Every structure is written in C-alpha cells, then in structure tokens.
Amino acid sequence: MARRSPALLAWTLCGALDIVYAAVSSVVQGGTVSSMLHAVASGPFGDGARQWGVAGDIAGLATHFAIMGAMVAFWFQAVRIRPALAERSWWLSGTIYGLILYLVMYAAVLPLRFGSPFPPTDLDKGAIALFPHIVFVGWPLAWLTRKETR
Secondary structure, three states, rough: OOOOOOOHHHHHHHHHHHHHHHHHHHHOOOOOHHHOOOOOHHHHHOHHHHHHHHHHHHHHHHHHHHHHHHHHHHHHHHHHOOHHHHOOHHHHHHHHHHHHHHHHHHHHHHHHOOOOOOOOOHHHHHHHHHHHHHHHHHHHHHHHHHHHHH
C-alpha cells in the first residue's frame, strides 16, 4: 500500500475544518455560505467575484484551499528547519503557529486588501477570529506532525 503524504492529509483536514467553521459562522451571523465564499474569492479576484454565482463559490473554495496549502507548506518547512516544533508540546507549537497565522491574516493581508483595521475595533470578534487559526489549523498541524515524527 502506498504511503500517504502527511502534508496532503494536513492540508485536507485543516482546510475542511476551517471552511466548515467559516460556513457555520457565516450562517450563525445571518449570512450565507455562498456570500462567505464569494468574499473569499474577492480577495484575489476583486469585488466582481461577489457576483459570480456558483463560479464565485468554486473560486472562493479554491482560494481558501490555496491559502491553506501555503499555511501547511510553511508549517512543514518550519518543522524541517526546527524539528523541536514537532517533538515536544505540540499544543504549544500549534498555538503559537495559529497566532502567527492570525497575525499575518488580520494584521497584514486583510488590511492591505480590504482596509480592515488592526487591531480590530471589536475585540470580542477579533478574539473569536483567533480561535479557528489555533484550533482548526495550528493544533491539527502540530499534532499530525508529532504523530508523523514518532
């Protein structure tokens, strides 16, 4: 049987966990999954992507998984450079990486593309936005890497 790629598993798992969280969060806040995906697509494709219908949904999903691919690739490169990240305290390494991802997204990417303020004006929403970066991306990446290095 062929050996599965840990990076592919991490990309799929973290991408799925994060997009499901975003979808549920959008619906709970009164929006739709489609509008959330269109907003994601509008990052690289411009505001016109919000009018693309199903194509906007697909572009948003593809954009999400492309971003997640970069997040996973950076983590695996960091573990190659510093194997200690995967050897002890996976939850601490995952928490720190999730915090770094949050800062990159909310302090650099979103302000540059959409003019979003950082720190956020609503600190509760800012703290809630930190949650999926740690729990659905940082922790699974660190845990899967730890499991792989055994």
